[in-house]
Amino acid sequence: MTHIPVLTKEVLEYLDPKPNENMIDATIGEAGHALLLLEKTKPDGRVLGIDLDAKQIEHAKIQTGNFSKRVVLVNDSYANIKEIVQKNNVKPIFGILLDLGYSSWQIEQSTKGFSFKKDEILDMRYDLQDSLTAQKIVNEYPEREIIKILQEYGQERFAKQIAGKITEQRNIKRIQTTFQLKEIIEHAVPKKFQYGRIHCVTKSFQALRIAVNRELDNLASALPSVISVLSPGGRLVVISFHSLEDRMVKHFFKNKEKEGVIKILTPKPISAGQQEILENPRSRSAKLRAIIKNEKIEV
Numbered sequence: 001m002t003h004i005p006v007l008t009k010e011v012l013e014y015l016d017p018k019p020n021e022n023m024i025d026a027t028i029g030e031a032g033h034a035l036l037l038l039e040k041t042k043p044d045g046r047v048l049g050i051d052l053d054a055k056q057i058e059h060a061k062i063q064t065g066n067f068s069k070r071v072v073l074v075n076d077s078y079a080n081i082k083e084i085v086q087k088n089n090v091k092p093i094f095g096i097l098l099d100l101g102y103s104s105w106q107i108e109q110s111t112k113g114f115s116f117k118k119d120e121i122l123d124m125r126y127d128l129q130d131s132l133t134a135q136k137i138v139n140e141y142p143e144r145e146i147i148k149i150l151q152e153y154g155q156e157r158f159a160k161q162i163a164g165k166i167t168e169q170r171n172i173k174r175i176q177t178t179f180q181l182k183e184i185i186e187h188a189v190p191k192k193f194q195y196g197r198i199h200c201v202t203k204s205f206q207a208l209r210i211a212v213n214r215e216l217d218n219l220a221s222a223l224p225s226v227i228s229v230l231s232p233g234g235r236l237v238v239i240s241f242h243s244l245e246d247r248m249v250k251h252f253f254k255n256k257e258k259e260g261v262i263k264i265l266t267p268k269p270i271s272a273g274q275q276e277i278l279e280n281p282r283s284r285s286a287k288l289r290a291i292i293k294n295e296k297i298e299v
């Protein structure tokens with residue numbers, strides 16, 4: 001396992017798990033955070049772990065083996081959290097963690113084509129039951145749709161040029177691998193912008209991953225359900241790695257606070273400190289926001 005959980009101290013501070021409380025790790029991944037929650041909720045608190053990627057559920061099962069009696073693992077989307085909680089009868093819930101995006105294992109070892117540093121089949125699905133793959137988008141979507149994906153989810157300034165090159169090249173040969181796509185993007189981006197602070201391919205790969213897994217749609221549809229399954233006095237922590245996600249979480253929390261449903265615990269998002277960024281560069285773009293659900297709804 002390769003994933004180092006981010007902002008662990010802050011997750012524990014804001015979720016504040018106590019003995020015997022039930023928690024949900026809605027993106028359990030390799031269970032780094034979940035193990036900390038299991039320690040803090042001893043002896044009888046249960047942790048419901050959800051992940052869209054069946055392999056991650058296997059990893060979480062191995063990692064949490066010592067706590068198996070207190071762990072329930074479900075291979076599903078957190079967008080279905082309401083149904084999952086009902087079905088598995090884990091109540092009341094005092095804390096929920098959403099640690100969004102992908103894990104290091106997925107990018108480095110899943111062989112699903114998340115990274116342009118390895119020559120793999122362009123897939124990028126967390127959920128292999130889903131029919132939408134990155135290959136399908138680049139080979140079958142209209143050019144204007146590809147431009148939209150690159151602009152919206154990647155904030156890629158050369159979206160038009162890249163989408164143009166993709167549609168030109170796919171007519172010659174189907175784009176099947178990460179290296180094929182990487183080369184196409186490199187040819188589309190003007191030479192002087194190819195060697196910036198981040199690799200010129202990074203944003204397009206990110207945008208495709210978000211589109212394939214409908215990451216923003218899932219988050220938008222999940223947030224109200226997440227609040228609804230939380231017990232009064234329960235806490236929610238969301239860690240995001242993308243400005244669009246963070247903005248969505250921020251506005252959702254503000255509206256819910258206005259409605260008197262929650263209280264925001266983090267007026268400004270919490271970021272990793274210098275030491276954590278040094279030890280785990282992935283934490284650089286992490287933003288943590290937390291709320292507590294009001295005991296009595298004031299509307």
Ligand SMILES: C[S@@+](CC[C@H](N)C(=O)[O-])C[C@H]1O[C@@H](n2cnc3c(N)ncnc32)[C@H](O)[C@@H]1O
Pocket residue numbers: 003004005006026027028029030031032033034050051052053056076077078079099100101102103126213218
């Ligand atoms: C950043 S990782 C979580 C890492 C975890 N906190 C740990 O400490 O190991 C994000 C996880 O969310 C999962 N994921 C992405 N979208 C999801 C969704 N809609 N529902 C459930 N899990 C999802 C990914 O498969 C990945 O395993």
